[in-house]
Amino acid sequence: MRVVVWLTEGTWPACVDAVRTHVPAAGDVVLLHVAEPGVPGLAHGAFAGLLGRGGSEHDPGDRMDELDERSAGALLAAAAERLGRPCTEVERTGRVEREVVAAAEGADLLVLARDGDRTRLGPRSLGPAVRFAVDHAPCPVLLVWPEAAPGLTTIPPPPAHHR
Amino acid sequence: MLAWAVARPRGLPEAALAVPAAGLAIGTGAITLDHARAEAERLGPVVGFLAAVLVLAHFCDVEGLFRACGAWMARWAAGRPVPLLTAVFALASVITAVLSLDATVVLLTPVVFATAARTGVRPKPHVYACTHLSNTASLLLPVSNLTNLLAFMASGLTFSRFAVLMALPWLAAIGAEYVVFRRFFVRDLSAAAPVVPDPGEAPGLPLFALVTVGCTLAGFVVASAAGIEPVWAALAGALVLAGRALLRGKATPLTVVRAAAPAFLAFVLALGIVVRAVVDNGLEDALGHVLPGGSGLPALLGIAALAAVLANLINNLPAVLVLLPLTAPAGPGAVLAVLLGVNIGPNLTYAGSLATLLWRRIVHQHEHGVDLKEFTRLGLVAVPSALGVAVVALWGALRVVGV
Numbered sequence: 001m002r003v004v005v006w007l008t009e010g011t012w013p014a015c016v017d018a019v020r021t022h023v024p025a026a027g028d029v030v031l032l033h034v035a036e037p038g039v040p041g042l043a044h045g046a047f048a049g050l051l052g053r054g055g056s057e058h059d060p061g062d063r064m065d066e067l068d069e070r071s072a073g074a075l076l077a078a079a080a081e082r083l084g085r086p087c088t089e090v091e092r093t094g095r096v097e098r099e100v101v102a103a104a105e106g107a108d109l110l111v112l113a114r115d116g117d118r119t120r121l122g123p124r125s126l127g128p129a130v131r132f133a134v135d136h137a138p139c140p141v142l143l144v145w146p147e148a149a150p151g152l153t154t155i156p157p158p159p160a161h162h163r
Numbered sequence: 164m165l166a167w168a169v170a171r172p173r174g175l176p177e178a179a180l181a182v183p184a185a186g187l188a189i190g191t192g193a194i195t196l197d198h199a200r201a202e203a204e205r206l207g208p209v210v211g212f213l214a215a216v217l218v219l220a221h222f223c224d225v226e227g228l229f230r231a232c233g234a235w236m237a238r239w240a241a242g243r244p245v246p247l248l249t250a251v252f253a254l255a256s257v258i259t260a261v262l263s264l265d266a267t268v269v270l271l272t273p274v275v276f277a278t279a280a281r282t283g284v285r286p287k288p289h290v291y292a293c294t295h296l297s298n299t300a301s302l303l304l305p306v307s308n309l310t311n312l313l314a315f316m317a318s319g320l321t322f323s324r325f326a327v328l329m330a331l332p333w334l335a336a337i338g339a340e341y342v343v344f345r346r347f348f349v350r351d352l353s354a355a356a357p358v359v360p361d362p363g364e365a366p367g368l369p370l371f372a373l374v375t376v377g378c379t380l381a382g383f384v385v386a387s388a389a390g391i392e393p394v395w396a397a398l399a400g401a402l403v404l405a406g407r408a409l410l411r412g413k414a415t416p417l418t419v420v421r422a423a424a425p426a427f428l429a430f431v432l433a434l435g436i437v438v439r440a441v442v443d444n445g446l447e448d449a450l451g452h453v454l455p456g457g458s459g460l461p462a463l464l465g466i467a468a469l470a471a472v473l474a475n476l477i478n479n480l481p482a483v484l485v486l487l488p489l490t491a492p493a494g495p496g497a498v499l500a501v502l503l504g505v506n507i508g509p510n511l512t513y514a515g516s517l518a519t520l521l522w523r524r525i526v527h528q529h530e531h532g533v534d535l536k537e538f539t540r541l542g543l544v545a546v547p548s549a550l551g552v553a554v555v556a557l558w559g560a561l562r563v564v565g566v
Contacts, residue, residue, distance in 0.1 A: 009283050010244075039276065039290050041533035045513045046294040049478070064272040064290075068495045071280035116350055127350045 001027040005025040006034070006133070006137040007079050011146035016082045018111055018144045029087040030107070031079050033072045034099040049100035067092050097132035104139050111142045118145065120154030181433035184522050188440040202439045205337040207431050209221045211311045213431065214423040215397035218307050219379065220266035221422035222404035242282045244352040248344065251275055251292045256300040256337050260300055260307045261376060269299040281367075288348035291541065292340075295510050299340050299549050302506055304383075305331040306397065309431065310483040310505050318498040322387035328499060328560050335556040336507060336549040343545045349497040375403050395483055432482075438484040460558045467491065467554045470504025471546065475512050479505040496561050502511035503557060507550045513543040 003023050005015050019029060044061030069091070076089040092099045104110040112134075115127035125145075126134065134141055189199050204417035223229070232254050240247035255275075259267045272293040279286035301308035313566050315325055345352070382396030405422070408414035455465035473482040483505045490497040512534055 009280065009285050010242075012283075035286070038533045041285050041296050042287075042290050042538075043268070043272045044274070045533060045538075046272065046297060049509055050265060050268060058269060060269050060272045064276045067273060067277045067280065070278070073284075074281075114525060 001108045002030065002106070003027050003111060004030045004032055004104050004108045005079075006032050006103075006110065006112040007075060008033075008113070008115065009075065010073060011115065012079055013082060014029075014113050014144050014146040015111050016079050018142060020085075022142060023087060023109070023111075029083065029085060030090055031076050031083070032090045032092065032100065032103050033076055033086050034096045034103075035068050035072050035091065035093045035141060036096055040068055074156050075135045084110065086107070094161055097129040097136075100133045101138065102130075104133075104137050107139045109140050111144065113144050113146045118136055118147065118148050118150070121152065180189055180323045181430045181437065185433035186230065186458045188437050188473045191366070198439055198443060199436050202435050203432060205316060206313075206435045208392065209309070209316055210428045210431055212306065212312050212394045212397055213309055214428055215263060215394065216263045216403040217424050217427075218405055218419065218422045219376065219397065220270060222374065222401075222408050222414070223262060223266070223369070224270050225408050225539075226369040226404070227367065227522055228369045228372045229270045231367065231369055232271065233278045236275070237278050237282050240282060241283070242284060244284045244288070245345075247282070247284055248348075248352060249288045249341075252296065252337065252341055252344075254334050255293050255296040256333075259300040260333070261380065263306060264297040264301045264308050267293055267300075272322065285351045288351050291348070292344060295344075295545060297342055298509050299336045299507050299545075300333065302329050302502065304335060304364055304554065305393070307382075307508060308502075308506055310479055311502060313483055314487060314502050315459035317491045318495040319454040320495050322393045322473075324387075324564075327564055328495070328557070329502075330558040332503060332553040334442075336503075336553040337554045338548040340545055343541070343548055347541055371407065372404065375400055383394040404488075429461075430505060434480065435484055438481050441487055442488060454486075460555070463496060464551075464554050466497055466500040467504040467550055470501045471508030471511070471550060473509040474505040479509050493505040496557070499557055499561075500554060503550060503553045507546055507553060510549075511539070511546045513538050540549045 001024065003019060004020055007015055016031075019027075023029065027041075036059065040061045042061075043064050044059060047061060058064045072091050080087055080089060090102060090103065100112070110133070112130055114125045116129045119123045130143075134143060177285050185199075189196060236247060236254065238248040239250050255267050256270060258271055272290060275293050276286050279289045301311065305311045305322060311325075316321075318325070321327070379396055379400030382399060383393045386393045386396045405414065405419045409416070409419070454469060455462040470482060470486055473486065476482075477485075483501065486501045487498065487507070490501050513533060
């Protein structure tokens, strides 16, 4: 059984815990982190907007590209330690939701965490990236709440005209 | 010339073309030698100020100020995205105001990014905050932004009067940005880390750098009250920090000169002369018609909006050089309104207002994959709101404090 676990900043421990609970120990686990290239790009852009500094100051985006790689490595290492089983660590860069779907090709399970408004049950608990991954995943999906799920009372009552 | 400055073929510094272009403008008679000399004399103190502030920021970094900022933010926020955003807003606003927008973009942004990633927070809103605040929070002091220095020299205001008039617009603009950010990034900000990350070791306080910067600020106020050019206070502060680094073997004379960015300073001088040539040759008449007169609220709004649009078309540095001679006769109110426009405006377009044709080139060159739609959507909300409240605040400050 090949399991791809998509880890993001903030919510990754819940995904790792879900694997420990629901995936048999013999499963082949892939820990996946996808970096958005856009964030260092913001700094590249801000620096380019400062007219005349080229050659005099360092482009902060370059430093952030390096940091980006290192922090993804640290997250994956922490996740592997929490998992406590043999696993493969994969780092990808690109449009996050598409990279996740591509990485899930041929897998038997994709594990991911809700990334939207998690104060109530409902469609808004999925952000755009997770929504895309859930809708397009080429395999079964295990969608976890990063923290305890909200109660059923958070569902609004049905509209009055439905009988 | 602007196209070159943006594209920078073979990584040459912008000055490599700007200086010959200025020579050409003088040589062909596009600008008279007298005008060129007057422009150079006007820009001289500006360039000195700029060099001093760049050196000051560089050696604050050497003293560990920005590393300490990262540690403070991490401890204060403890993995919670909203407190981290608040801390970023506070620090980026103060650093931009005191050590200039260069310090925020070049030195603080990577620290914020690293802090967010290390504490398990999605870095996007916080990095966006740095880039936005490097523009929006650069309203307060003449030293915060090169555009301010240019306007400060043209306005005839004292250092303290400038700061007093701009304090309210500065706070209003930052407040507007904060509200916009909280709403725009509500999803990213709700992804809190369920585990409390290790805050790391307690940061050492870079006391010397803080005291020097504090004394420099006090020096600005005292100097302007005593009628001395505040540029001397900046130079003194820069020399103290650079001298300490030299004595402790953390810098060589060469690194001090490099920190002052001589190529950039040459670029500013040359750009000033070229823009003066363009203004002399017809742009003055063309813009003079569009620019609203008077100092009422509608006129200030009009001037600020025009400045913001121009900053997005031709970058804010040339924009301020073009607009200053046109607005200076109308008094400090109009000049400060121009500043609101050119400082807040660049948040509208990626890379702060490049010639539209060139952004693609830059994006492809680095394969950034910045979501331009998102960038522009944020700009379309943040810029008009920040600019609107800032202009109203400026109008209020002008009425209450007077010029």
